[in-house]
Amino acid sequence: AVNLQKTDMTLETRSTGAEIVERVAKARASFRGGRTRDVSWRRAQLKALKRLLKEEESAIFEALWADLRKPPLEGYLTEVGFVIAEIDDALQHLDRWMKPERTHTSLLAQPGKSWITHDPLGVVLVIGTWNYPVQLLLAPLVGALAGGNAAVLKPSEIAAHTSALMADLVPRHLDPESVAVIQGGADETQALLEERFDLIFFTGGSRVGQIVLEKAARHLTPVVLELGGKSPCLVDRDASLEVAARRIAWGRFSNAGQTCVAPDYVLVHEAVEMELLEHLRAAVTAFYGDDPRTSPDYCRIVNDRNFERLSKMLHDGEVVCGGQAETKERYIAPTILRGVSPDAPVMREEIFGPILPVLAVPSMDAAIEFVADRPSPLALYVFSNDEATQHKVIDRTSSGNACINDVLMHMVVPELPFGGVGESGMGRYHGRWSFETFTHRKGVLAKSTHFDLPVRYPPYSGGHLAL
Numbered sequence: 001a002v003n004l005q006k007t008d009m010t011l012e013t014r015s016t017g018a019e020i021v022e023r024v025a026k027a028r029a030s031f032r033g034g035r036t037r038d039v040s041w042r043r044a045q046l047k048a049l050k051r052l053l054k055e056e057e058s059a060i061f062e063a064l065w066a067d068l069r070k071p072p073l074e075g076y077l078t079e080v081g082f083v084i085a086e087i088d089d090a091l092q093h094l095d096r097w098m099k100p101e102r103t104h105t106s107l108l109a110q111p112g113k114s115w116i117t118h119d120p121l122g123v124v125l126v127i128g129t130w131n132y133p134v135q136l137l138l139a140p141l142v143g144a145l146a147g148g149n150a151a152v153l154k155p156s157e158i159a160a161h162t163s164a165l166m167a168d169l170v171p172r173h174l175d176p177e178s179v180a181v182i183q184g185g186a187d188e189t190q191a192l193l194e195e196r197f198d199l200i201f202f203t204g205g206s207r208v209g210q211i212v213l214e215k216a217a218r219h220l221t222p223v224v225l226e227l228g229g230k231s232p233c234l235v236d237r238d239a240s241l242e243v244a245a246r247r248i249a250w251g252r253f254s255n256a257g258q259t260c261v262a263p264d265y266v267l268v269h270e271a272v273e274m275e276l277l278e279h280l281r282a283a284v285t286a287f288y289g290d291d292p293r294t295s296p297d298y299c300r301i302v303n304d305r306n307f308e309r310l311s312k313m314l315h316d317g318e319v320v321c322g323g324q325a326e327t328k329e330r331y332i333a334p335t336i337l338r339g340v341s342p343d344a345p346v347m348r349e350e351i352f353g354p355i356l357p358v359l360a361v362p363s364m365d366a367a368i369e370f371v372a373d374r375p376s377p378l379a380l381y382v383f384s385n386d387e388a389t390q391h392k393v394i395d396r397t398s399s400g401n402a403c404i405n406d407v408l409m410h411m412v413v414p415e416l417p418f419g420g421v422g423e424s425g426m427g428r429y430h431g432r433w434s435f436e437t438f439t440h441r442k443g444v445l446a447k448s449t450h451f452d453l454p455v456r457y458p459p460y461s462g463g464h465l466a467l
């Protein structure tokens, strides 16, 4: 087992300015040369990425443990296995996705044929973050490769072990001319953003998202922003409370709450508040035992800054369970709060940690109002057994994605576009949506030269058209 203070791995080698310029130029030259467009290159790269994930699985689990104390099973389900599923989906459907789509050709353009091709964009930059440091770097890469692009990856320096591992493995397994890894933090990312890319795919917080958008504007580079937000979880009085509690607790406390689509807070019908709290408390004990600190299945907070930020939120309400924090290990207990004021700090920013405020509301209409008063979150969850209620909540609120009677699971349906709206981001990916994001739909018209009607040519006074 690897411990959090592991020292026998090179933690971080920041890329230099010269390396950044050189690797981007190399990726650009490779794209210009045309190799990445070839379907056989795309397939070979996707297969190589799958091999990387399979052959290096144990090194990946070690790095995830060292960065986040992430249990290997969770590492498989949410990182390695997740990306493999994306690769399999891309390999299975690539021919169909790449096939040009014939379209109707209007009378004015006759005689001719028209179709839409999916053009690779060029060189794309993927900026990852630390909470799912493998998935959030490599799942976008699947789309980039399937789309026939060269790619530059910038893993998060905060998950330093995983970053170093990716920098080592990616060039060894993938085409090093076309896929590069740049290591570093804010300075290196800013240096990268000076370069011109054809798409920037960013996952992280809205503060850095704004910087990315501003920098991209100077090159008119399109941007995908996968940001976060406070994803609400509405629980009506008719919901199956025991299952709801288990699913909510799992979604909130996996990865110690450091999940962008985790239920951030619960709005529960006041008639069932106490019952739900009881089930939530029971679920936490069932998952992690009486002392979650000793559970092998419970993660730690990624760094001191986040640990301190979260520690201050622990008493923003009445503590139903948890509330403990231990600095040295960066342990924060799975914590449930009730009686929380909507103005409390814990309700003012995305929590991104293992704290779950539960707020009682008089009705689902009140819950809908509460959500509508706030910025659009990345996900919204509703637990109810009444279809009319489910649809009312989904139809009257805005969120990147929504899930009925479960949390997080919309992520594992590759047919569903994943992404934010409003303050939770722009653009989407997963499955075919990744392919769409990493390609340009180019409309093409092919004309015959057999007929050339003179009406469109000047001089217009020739009387061809009687206006």
Ligand code: NAD
Residues within 6 Å of the ligand: 127, 128, 129, 130, 131, 132, 136, 154, 155, 156, 157, 184, 185, 186, 187, 189, 190, 203, 204, 205, 206, 208, 209, 211, 225, 226, 227, 228, 229, 259, 260, 261, 350, 352, 378, 420, 425
């Ligand atoms: P962050 O925004 O600080 O970092 C993300 C990336 O930006 C890192 O690679 C980092 O090196 C780089 N970066 C940091 N500061 C920079 C600067 N000044 N200039 C240029 N680049 C800089 O990440 P965070 O805020 O710790 O991440 C958590 C947020 O990410 C949460 O809001 C979470 O909801 C969101 N998130 C979203 C998704 C999603 O899929 N939508 C997934 C995971 C996390």
